[in-house]
Amino acid sequence: MTETATVRRSRITPEREAELYSAVLDLLREVGYDALTMDAVASRTRSSKATLYRQWGGKAELVVKALRHQKHSHFGEVDTGSLRGDFHALVTRENNCEMEQNSALMRGLAVAVHANPDLLDAFRDLIIDPETNEMQRLLQRAVDRGEIRADNPATQYVLHMLIGAFAARTLIDELPPTQEFLTSYVDAVVLPALGA
Amino acid sequence: MTETATVRRSRITPEREAELYSAVLDLLREVGYDALTMDAVASRTRSSKATLYRQWGGKAELVVKALRHQKHSHFGEVDTGSLRGDFHALVTRENNCEMEQNSALMRGLAVAVHANPDLLDAFRDLIIDPETNEMQRLLQRAVDRGEIRADNPATQYVLHMLIGAFAARTLIDELPPTQEFLTSYVDAVVLPALGA
Numbered sequence: 424m425t426e427t428a429t430v431r432r433s434r435i436t437p438e439r440e441a442e443l444y445s446a447v448l449d450l451l452r453e454v455g456y457d458a459l460t461m462d463a464v465a466s467r468t469r470s471s472k473a474t475l476y477r478q479w480g481g482k483a484e485l486v487v488k489a490l491r492h493q494k495h496s497h498f499g500e501v502d503t504g505s506l507r508g509d510f511h512a513l514v515t516r517e518n519n520c521e522m523e524q525n526s527a528l529m530r531g532l533a534v535a536v537h538a539n540p541d542l543l544d545a546f547r548d549l550i551i552d553p554e555t556n557e558m559q560r561l562l563q564r565a566v567d568r569g570e571i572r573a574d575n576p577a578t579q580y581v582l583h584m585l586i587g588a589f590a591a592r593t594l595i596d597e598l599p600p601t602q603e604f605l606t607s608y609v610d611a612v613v614l615p616a617l618g619a
Numbered sequence: 620m621t622e623t624a625t626v627r628r629s630r631i632t633p634e635r636e637a638e639l640y641s642a643v644l645d646l647l648r649e650v651g652y653d654a655l656t657m658d659a660v661a662s663r664t665r666s667s668k669a670t671l672y673r674q675w676g677g678k679a680e681l682v683v684k685a686l687r688h689q690k691h692s693h694f695g696e697v698d699t700g701s702l703r704g705d706f707h708a709l710v711t712r713e714n715n716c717e718m719e720q721n722s723a724l725m726r727g728l729a730v731a732v733h734a735n736p737d738l739l740d741a742f743r744d745l746i747i748d749p750e751t752n753e754m755q756r757l758l759q760r761a762v763d764r765g766e767i768r769a770d771n772p773a774t775q776y777v778l779h780m781l782i783g784a785f786a787a788r789t790l791i792d793e794l795p796p797t798q799e800f801l802t803s804y805v806d807a808v809v810l811p812a813l814g815a
Contacts, residue, residue: 455730530733533726534651536790543793551791576807580784582791584808587783588776594732595747595778597739611772612780616812 435478443468444489451528456486456535456542487545490528500557506565506619507609513561514585514605522589523599529590551582558582562617570619577616584613631674639664640685647682647724652731652738655682683741686724687749689717696753702761702815703805709757710781710801718785719795725786747778754778758813766815773812780809 435443446468450459461482465472479485501512517525536543558581566573577584588608592600631639642664646655657678661668675681697708713721732739754777762769773780784804788796 527733530729533729533790537723537726547793555791576803577811580804580808583784583787583804584780586791587785587787588779589783590786591779591783594729595751595782597743607772608776608779612776612808612812615773615814616808618811 435474441492443470444492447485447489448493448524448528451486451489451531452524455531456539459486461485481541483539483541483545486532487542487549490532491549493525501561502564505568506561506570506617507614509561509564510609510613511606514609515602519599519601522601526589526593526600530593554582565617565619571617575618577618581613581617584616585609588612637688639666640688643681643685644689644720644724647685647727648720651727652682652735657681677737679735679737679741682728682738683745686728687745689721697757698760701764702757702766702813703810705757705760706805706809707802710805711798715795715797718797722785722789722796726789750778761813761815767813771814773814777809777813780812781805784808 443464447459447464450463450467454463459482461472461475464470464485465475475485479488501509501516503509503512532542532546536546562571562578562581565571571578585605585608588605589600592598592604598604639660643655643660646659646663650659655678657668657671660666660681661671671681675684697705697712699705699708728738728742732742758767758774758777761767767774781801781804784801785796788794788800794800
């Protein structure tokens with residue numbers, strides 16, 4: 424048996440993968456990261472633990488891949504032709520219900536990320552780095568169109584502004600982050616800070 | 620015995636109060652909010668549980684008062700005569716070590732706040748509302764001096780910008796929020812968004 428054949432035989436279908444990720448996110452919302460076990464995932468999804476470990480390596484990777492799958496399964500890169508259009512498209516890619524669920528997940532993960540180096544690595548590779556790269560391409564296009572200056576110091580803080588507002592909304596206003604809130608925040612804060 | 624005398628006799632000294640709050644914060648950092656018990660506080664501080672309950676009412680109030688005591692014991696209201704000066708003073712009131720400790724505490728509390736209505740109420744009364752009020756006075760003085768316009772939509776999002784950047788810094792950059800980071804963020808984001 425060749426290595427290729429082994430890989431092919433052990434690969435699960437995209438549908439089954441989506442089902443597994445969805446179950447992992449349900450469990451995360453129910454019990455949080457620390458209390459989530461591979462046993463519980465195996466039992467909930469009727470898989471063997473050996474399969475889970477072979478396919479994902481460990482809990483941290485499984486959790487982050489599940490988050491990333493949910494986050495980006497619906498959409499490709501945003502490119503509307505204007506900076507304001509791109510930001511508005513970005514903050515309305517998820518509907519309000521999805522955003523509220525993500526907000527709860529992020530709160531639950533915020534402590535775990537700092538206590539688990541594996542989770543932090545996976546979180547960086549699969550979520551923070553791609554978001555940073557997409558943001559850089561979005562800003563570069565705005566620079567190329569002459570909408571913003573490349574040397575504006577606010578360009579390095581765009582993710583802090585957006586992720587920060589997403590995280591702070593619930594704490595400050597006891598309201599979930601919504602498309603309306605984030606769109607208004609983009610217009611009031613992000614675009615003016617960028618001088619756009 | 621008059622009521623005044625009773626109140627006077629049951630009041631603990633400011634030194635003892637500070638000692639208690641400090642022990643509560645140590646415990647919070649060590650075990651997190653959910654695992655923190657009044658028994659543990661009583662044992663750590665050699666007090667009786669009855670005293671703790673009589674003085675603070677419950678765990679949520681004790682924790683939030685401890686946070687607030689630490690947060691504001693050193694400083695009065697900031698008023699430097701300029702908006703930039705006020706913001707810089709605000710984000711350098713705590714040294715970097717205090718900020719990193721607070722960052723860890725806030726992460727640990729973020730989940731608990733949403734699971735405990737008492738804690739959320741106390742958190743709002745003792746931290747969010749006073750911060751909001753101080754920010755409004757600070758912005759009003761800038762409006763009065765003609766530095767910013769009262770109808771600038773960014774004025775309603777100043778806490779989101781600042782608390783958000785504080786919270787997002789560790790996640791995005793794997794670096795603690797520092798005076799240098801927040802001062803740079805104020806100059807690059809907060810002041811330009813306010814049109815100052």
